[in-house]
Amino acid sequence: MKTSIDCLPCFLKQTVIALRQLGGDEKTHEKVFRDVLAIMQDADMSKPPAYTTTFIHRTIRDGIDRDPFEKIKKEFNAIALSLYPSLRDRVKASPDPLWTASRLAIAGNIIDFGIFTSIDIEKSIAQSLRTEIAVDAFASFREDLMATEEVLYLLDNAGEIVFDRLLIEELKAAGKRVTAVVKGSAVLNDVTLEDAFQVGLSGICEVIDNGSDAIGTILPWTSPDFRERFEKAALIISKGQGNFETLSGTEKRTYFLFQSKCDVVSRELGLMPCSMLFRRS
Amino acid sequence: MKTSIDCLPCFLKQTVIALRQLGGDEKTHEKVFRDVLAIMQDADMSKPPAYTTTFIHRTIRDGIDRDPFEKIKKEFNAIALSLYPSLRDRVKASPDPLWTASRLAIAGNIIDFGIFTSIDIEKSIAQSLRTEIAVDAFASFREDLMATEEVLYLLDNAGEIVFDRLLIEELKAAGKRVTAVVKGSAVLNDVTLEDAFQVGLSGICEVIDNGSDAIGTILPWTSPDFRERFEKAALIISKGQGNFETLSGTEKRTYFLFQSKCDVVSRELGLMPCSMLFRRS
Numbered sequence: 001m002k003t004s005i006d007c008l009p010c011f012l013k014q015t016v017i018a019l020r021q022l023g024g025d026e027k028t029h030e031k032v033f034r035d036v037l038a039i040m041q042d043a044d045m046s047k048p049p050a051y052t053t054t055f056i057h058r059t060i061r062d063g064i065d066r067d068p069f070e071k072i073k074k075e076f077n078a079i080a081l082s083l084y085p086s087l088r089d090r091v092k093a094s095p096d097p098l099w100t101a102s103r104l105a106i107a108g109n110i111i112d113f114g115i116f117t118s119i120d121i122e123k124s125i126a127q128s129l130r131t132e133i134a135v136d137a138f139a140s141f142r143e144d145l146m147a148t149e150e151v152l153y154l155l156d157n158a159g160e161i162v163f164d165r166l167l168i169e170e171l172k173a174a175g176k177r178v179t180a181v182v183k184g185s186a187v188l189n190d191v192t193l194e195d196a197f198q199v200g201l202s203g204i205c206e207v208i209d210n211g212s213d214a215i216g217t218i219l220p221w222t223s224p225d226f227r228e229r230f231e232k233a234a235l236i237i238s239k240g241q242g243n244f245e246t247l248s249g250t251e252k253r254t255y256f257l258f259q260s261k262c263d264v265v266s267r268e269l270g271l272m273p274c275s276m277l278f279r280r281s
Numbered sequence: 282m283k284t285s286i287d288c289l290p291c292f293l294k295q296t297v298i299a300l301r302q303l304g305g306d307e308k309t310h311e312k313v314f315r316d317v318l319a320i321m322q323d324a325d326m327s328k329p330p331a332y333t334t335t336f337i338h339r340t341i342r343d344g345i346d347r348d349p350f351e352k353i354k355k356e357f358n359a360i361a362l363s364l365y366p367s368l369r370d371r372v373k374a375s376p377d378p379l380w381t382a383s384r385l386a387i388a389g390n391i392i393d394f395g396i397f398t399s400i401d402i403e404k405s406i407a408q409s410l411r412t413e414i415a416v417d418a419f420a421s422f423r424e425d426l427m428a429t430e431e432v433l434y435l436l437d438n439a440g441e442i443v444f445d446r447l448l449i450e451e452l453k454a455a456g457k458r459v460t461a462v463v464k465g466s467a468v469l470n471d472v473t474l475e476d477a478f479q480v481g482l483s484g485i486c487e488v489i490d491n492g493s494d495a496i497g498t499i500l501p502w503t504s505p506d507f508r509e510r511f512e513k514a515a516l517i518i519s520k521g522q523g524n525f526e527t528l529s530g531t532e533k534r535t536y537f538l539f540q541s542k543c544d545v546v547s548r549e550l551g552l553m554p555c556s557m558l559f560r561r562s
Contacts, residue, residue, distance in 0.1 A: 005297055005310050008318075012290035019286065029286050030326055037289075037322045041315050 001245055003045045003052060004264045011040060011049070011056055017113075018060045018188075021068040032063035048245035049264070050215040057187050058213065067186040069158075072113055076159030076189075077198045079121050080111065084162050091166055098174065099138060101167040102257065103129065106276050108163025109156060109240055109259045113189055121159065128259070134275035141255050141278065144235055150177045152233035153205075154217060154247075155196075156240030156258075157189045162199050164239060169204060178205040179229065184222075187213040190242075216242030241265055244279075254281040282526055284326045284333060285545045292321060292330070292337055298394075299341045299469075302349040313344035329526035330545070331496040338468050339494065348467040350439075353394055357440030357470070358479045360402050361392065365443050372447055379426075379455065380419060382448040383538065384410065387557045389444025390437060390521055390540045394470050402440065409540070415556035422536050422559065425516055426455065433514035434461045434486075435498060435528075436477075437521030437539075438470045443480050445520060450485060459486040460510065465503075468494040471523075497523030522546055525560075535562040 015036050019029045036056050043052040061067055087104060094100035107128035111121060145151070151171055155161055164180070171178050180201060183190045196207040211223025217238070219227060230236070236254040238247055244256045245265065256279040260266040266273040296317050300310045317337050324333040342348055368385060375381035388409035392402060426432070432452055436442055445461070452459050461482055464471045477488040492504025498519070500508060511517070517535040519528055525537045526546070537560040541547040547554040 005300065005307075005314055008314060009290045009293035009297060012293055016287055016290060026286075033286055033289060034322050037318050041318045041322075045311055 001048050001248060001265070001268055003043060003047060003049045005045075006264050007049045007052075007262075008040060008043075010262060010264075011053060012036070014053065014188075015056060015060060018057065018068045019064070021072060022064065022066065024064060028064060032060055035059045035063060048216070050218065050242050050245045054187065054214040054218070054221075057215065061186065069113070069189045070186065073158035073189055073191075073195060074198065076111060076113065076121070076157075077162065077195055080108070080159040080162035081199055083122065083125075084165070087163070087166055088169075091170065098142065098167075098170045101170040102138060102141070102278065103133070104163050105160075105167040105239065106133065106257045106259065106278060108160040109257065111157055111159035112240075112261060113159075125163075128276060131274075131276055133278055134271050135269075135277045135279045137255060137280035138278050140280055144253060144255075145171075145174070145176065148176070148234045150179070150234055152229060152236045153178055153180045154210075154236065154238045154243050155180055155182055155191050156243065158191055158195050159189075160239070161191045161195055161201060165199060165201050165204065167237075168201065172205065180205050180207045181226065181229075182207060182209050183213060184209045184211040185213045187215060190215070214246075216240070216244075216246030218246050244277075248281070250281055252281065255279070256281070282329050282529060282546070282549055284324060284328060284330045286326075287545050288330045288333075288543075289321060289324075291543060291545075292334060293317070295334065295469075296337060296341060299338065299349045300345070302353060303345065303347065305345060309345060313341055316340045316344060329497070331499065331523050331526045335468065335495040335499065335502075338496065342467065350394070350470045351467065354439035354470055354472075354476060355479065357392060357394065357402070357438075358443065358476055361389070361440040361443035362480055364403065364406075365446070368444070368447055369450075372451065379423065379448075379451045382451040383419060383422070383559060384414070385444050386441075386448040386520065387414065387538045387540065387559060389441040390538065392438055392440035393542060394440075406444075409557060412555075412557055414559055415552050416550075416558045416560045418536060418561035419559050421561055425534060425536075426452075426457070429457070429515045431458045431460070431515055433510060433517045434459055435491075435517065435519045435524050436461055436463055436472045437524065439472055439476050440470075441520070442472045442476055442482060446480060446482050446485065448518075449482065453486065461486050461488045462507065462510075463488060463490050464494060465490045465492040466494045468496060471496070495527070497521070497525075497527030499527050525558075529562070531562055533562065536560070537562070 039055045091097045091101045107125050110124045110128050196202050210226040212221045214221050238256045240258050260275045320336045372378045372381045388406050391405045391409050477483050491507040493502045495502050519537045521539050541556045
């Protein structure tokens with residue numbers, strides 16, 4: 001997908017949200033903003049928004065010399081972890097645990113403090129679970145899953161990763177070998193190895209990083225090791241809008257589990273904003 | 282007031298709204314955006330937001346070689362005019378016509394298609410009339426009015442000007458000489474001489490223009506004629522947030538009638554967003 005002019009106000013809103021995470025002084029914030037505006041002037045609008053936001057978030061981290069989301073990521077992981085036992089019980093008690101865990105993984109994508117300024121996880125998840133899946137390729141997913149031994153699982157946000165753990169545990173219970181993929185280093189509220197460790201995912205499946213600090217998965221910017229794994233993967237689960245933006249043209253058999261959080265992506269998909277998707281490539 | 286970093290996403294949102302008024306081609310829009318981003322990079326954050334948005338809206342008009350709001354201004358004037366007879370009856374039938382007309386003039390400030398993407402005038406006005414005035418200096422205004430012969434009335438938006446006409450008619454009925462002030466040329470959805478003519482204000486009081494295309498009233502950028510009138514004015518009614526931003530430090534006895542439409546101004550005032558104000562300088 002291309003970048004729309006409607007994305008541009010949102011880029012700056014994301015910048016405000018990132019800068020406001022840490023307080024900090026106005027002079028530094030203004031300096032960061034001028035650098036972000038310079039990046040936006042050179043934005044390649046023919047590329048997905050994730051390209052420009054990757055540069056923007058690098059600039060923010062460089063400008064304040066920290067990862068603005070470090071603390072809140074830990075907090076949201078902890079909140080989500082506190083919900084984990086009851087969510088696991090819910091999955092296990094359901095007539096179709098794989099379906100319930102998939103649905104929870106999509107619901108968990110509502111946790112995105114890089115876009116939303118405040119979020120009540122429990123309430124948001126409950127609401128997401130009441131919402132119908134707008135695009136639902138679950139039946140096809142189950143079939144594809146039966147034909148494969150391995151799943152490459154591209155993770156998205158902190159907090160959300162606990163919901164992914166539920167789905168990964170179901171995939172493991174079905175005898176699949178799962179490799180979960182985190183970002184190479186800090187970017188926005190995306191998970192890194194540290195988050196996988198915090199929520200106990202490292203003990204459940206192999207976790208690798210993609211060697212990149214890009215929003216979504218911009219393949220040319222990932223490590224050769226990751227690219228090899230990606231190329232060899234028979235079945236990919238891709239979480240989040242950033243991964244959808246950057247991988248929607250892939251020829252790999254990929255299932256995109258996410259919520260369309262912005263007007264631009266929703267319009268492109270012909271859906272209402274905040275639609276829940278289980279979409280096949 | 283100063284410009285906050287929170288204003289910056291809003292500047293771009295205003296740019297999208299302006300560009301979307303006319304359709305037009307993507308290439309031109311992108312070019313305009315890059316020019317707007319360049320302006321924002323040089324923004325003087327120590328000045329009110331109206332300074333930067335003045336430059337931005339000039340750039341938009343230059344970039345598309347038209348006034349994007351020309352058509353919608355006429356439409357909103359016409360819609361508001363269709364409500365005029367019933368609003369006038371409401372004023373005349375009320376126990377305190379001056380108060381009712383003042384309140385309607387503040388309610389009319391909700392009409393701002395430069396900020397809101399869609400608006401149902403009748404519904405918005407009805408809602409505004411149900412809302413309590415958060416800062417109410419009407420009693421003081423009535424006293425000041427009794428002590429003066431003349432009022433300088435700084436107008437704001439198209440559509441809203443019909444509500445101003447109601448208040449101006451009450452001021453005239455009270456024997457005051459009113460001079461209504463429009464912008465020198467097109468800017469955003471602000472009124473010019475053409476709008477005053479369209480809604481019949483020209484036949485009711487003297488209408489002058491301020492010689493400027495600035496958002497609000499940036500005195501150094503107005504004409505010498507207007508500045509003289511401003512300096513001599515004993516009592517000023519100032520409509521809208523733009524005029525408040527740019528004139529709130531004035532030593533002139535001024536009553537600011539407006540709604541605080543954004544988070545930044547509302548925060549500065551210590552009020553909830555969308556508060557209605559009848560505020561004394």
